[in-house]
Amino acid sequence: xxxxxxxxxxxxxxxxxxxxxxxxxxxxxxxxxxxxxxxxxxxxxxxxxxxxxxxxxxxxxxxxxxxxxxxxxxxxxxxxxxxxxxxxxxxxxxxxxxxxxxxxxxxxxxxxxxxxxxxxxxxxxxxxxxxxxxxxxxxxxxxxxxxxxxxxxxxxxxxxxxxxxxxxxxxxxxxxx
Numbered sequence: 001x002x003x004x005x006x007x008x009x010x011x012x013x014x015x016x017x018x019x020x021x022x023x024x025x026x027x028x029x030x031x032x033x034x035x036x037x038x039x040x041x042x043x044x045x046x047x048x049x050x051x052x053x054x055x056x057x058x059x060x061x062x063x064x065x066x067x068x069x070x071x072x073x074x075x076x077x078x079x080x081x082x083x084x085x086x087x088x089x090x091x092x093x094x095x096x097x098x099x100x101x102x103x104x105x106x107x108x109x110x111x112x113x114x115x116x117x118x119x120x121x122x123x124x125x126x127x128x129x130x131x132x133x134x135x136x137x138x139x140x141x142x143x144x145x146x147x148x149x150x151x152x153x154x155x156x157x158x159x160x161x162x163x164x165x166x167x168x169x170x171x172x173x174x175x176x177x
Contacts, residue, residue, distance in 0.1 A: 002108035005066040009074070011052035015064070018071035019052075020044040026095040027157045032130035033093055037157040051076065051093075061116055065096070065105040072097045073105040077113045079120065089117040091127035094135060106135065110142055114171055123174035131163035132156060144169045 009015050020041060027039040035043070055062045059080035065073035073096040077089050091113055096106050117125055129135050131149060140146070144167035153164035169175075 002104055003067075004072070004105050004108050006063055006108050006112040007066070009052065009055070009062045009064045011049070011056060015071070016045065016048050016052065019048045019062075019064075019074060022071065022074060022095050022097060023047065025098060029098050030133055030157055031095060032132070032134065032154060032156055032162060033095060034154075035157065036155065039157075054080070061113070063109055063112055063116075065109050067100060067105075072100040073109055075106075075109040075113050077116055079117075079122075087122060088124035088126060089120070089122045091125055094127075094129075106138055107142065110138070114142075114169075118172040121172070123170060123172050125169045125171055127167050128153075128164045129167070130154070130156070131165055134165060136165055136167075139167050142169070 023033070023044045024039050024041065026033055027035045027037050051060065051062055054060045061077045061079065063075050063077070064071050074093065075091060076093045078092055079089055081088060081090070091110070094106060094109065114125060127139065127144065129139060147166040147168055149163050149165050151163040152161040154162060156162050
């Protein structure tokens with residue numbers, strides 16, 4: 001049982017503010033989550049406004065991990081995929097506050113996202129993570145299989161190229177088969 005409360009996030013000013021702080025901290029500490037350092041508060045705000053709007057429309061679920069009242073982590077489950085992929089979902093934007101890393105929040109978020117995907121009839125999860133300083137160990141411990149590595153896939157937040165590792169996992173009925 002996780003000591004952290006995991007719940008879907010809704011678009012509210014205090015939630016958006018906490019998510020912006022988390023995103024800016026993640027990028028500043030080298031997290032490869034599609035942004036470059038320094039990340040402006042305005043760009044972080046625009047990202048979360050769009051993401052939470054997509055969640056309101058049912059296109060994704062943005063989960064938050066809370067330590068008491070403090071938002072200390074997040075992960076997004078992408079649900080709106082092309083018409084020929086209704087059976088899968090994608091894990092994106094896994095982030096944990098630096099002070100809360102290696103305490104189980106990311107594992108709890110990942111498990112909750114997987115259960116949400118199963119509840120929505122999905123049978124395959126995919127994700128990618130940076131080769132340099134990514135969360136490969138976490139994903140492998142949770143049963144994700146490495147498909148391969150694409151070299152020089154993206155810029156690291158502080159510059160320089162990094163590859164990305166592509167992972168997949170059968171879930172729900174497909175995992176039992």
